[in-house]
Amino acid sequence: MDHRSISELMTRDVASVRIDTPFKEIARTLMEHNVSAVPVLDDAGRPAGIVSEADLLRKAADRSDLSGRTPLPHLEAWERAKAEGRTAGEVMSAPAVCARPEWTVVEAARLMAVQNIKRLPVVDETDTLLGIVSRADLLRVFLRQDRAIREEITHDVLAVTLGLAPSDVTVEVTEGQVYLRGTIDDSTLIPVLVRLCTSVDGVVSVSERLKYRTDHTGAAVLHAGNGAMP
Structure with missing residues (x-):
């Protein structure tokens, strides 16, 4: 039996940022490409982590509410470091959990479930980024x-x-x-x-x-x- 591989389901034209990409440029990239997260690449084009809307929103959540309606949330040390981050490397979730293009839907879905993540960068044998696969992509097999x-x-x-x-x-x-x-x-x-x-x-x-x-x-x-x- 032939199972659809991740290479058939993944998005190949992937929006990404670099480790030194500034905070505002990350937010702009997410909005312009209408995505909720992007891989963060090192100088060799390998995924070093993922930066998502949730990562960026920590900065907003860490600011005082002048209205006084909501208390300042308690943040762990690592969360506060992210909230104070100014570049992708400082706010990203790392390391990047990646998939291989020859994997099946089952393999990718199990990894997402174990890691409790919504997307996987897809890399080749040199860990160079080839694409990205999301939960929505995996669900396409049921169509x-x-x-x-x-x-x-x-x-x-x-x-x-x-x-x-x-x-x-x-x-x-x-x-x-x-x-x-x-x-x-x-x-x-x-x-x-x-x-x-x-x-x-x-x-x-x-x-x-x-x-x-x-x-x-x-x-x-x-x-x-x-x-x-x-």
Whole structure:
């Protein structure tokens, strides 16, 4: 099965700033490019960090409210250092957490979840910036057409990987939800089939009503399947 790689989903024309870029120029770059964050590059074009709107807003939050309506927030030492920063290198979040262009959506999504971040600069083997991928970019795989999902499951999963005939299992896909019906020889194939279908790009869920001729003990059993079927 072919999974869409990060190189297919990433934005290649990336707005960026340098480590010595002044505060106001960073804000101007974000506004002009209509983005909420940009990579901060060193002299070799490698991401040293990320500077976001949240990083810049620390400066505004650290200023006294002359109206007296809101108290001055308590900032940790590192937050105060950022609030007082004047360049990208002083206000950025570092180090930059990066992805590689050959990664799958799953790999990038897991890294974003673990690091609790919204975007990943994409770098080559020399750590040179190639692009950037965001959460929104990863979600684009779920816009894949149902027909394409069905064809991949029918050909790559059923026929090529598991060696099943088209008459064994029928596949229906509606809004990314996969429904499997039919009869297979071995009960142990059912969880494998479901897992493989779930891994196909664009699949939201998998439900099955599959029967099997024998279970792993050799006894004839009728399997009830999982989930609701249309």
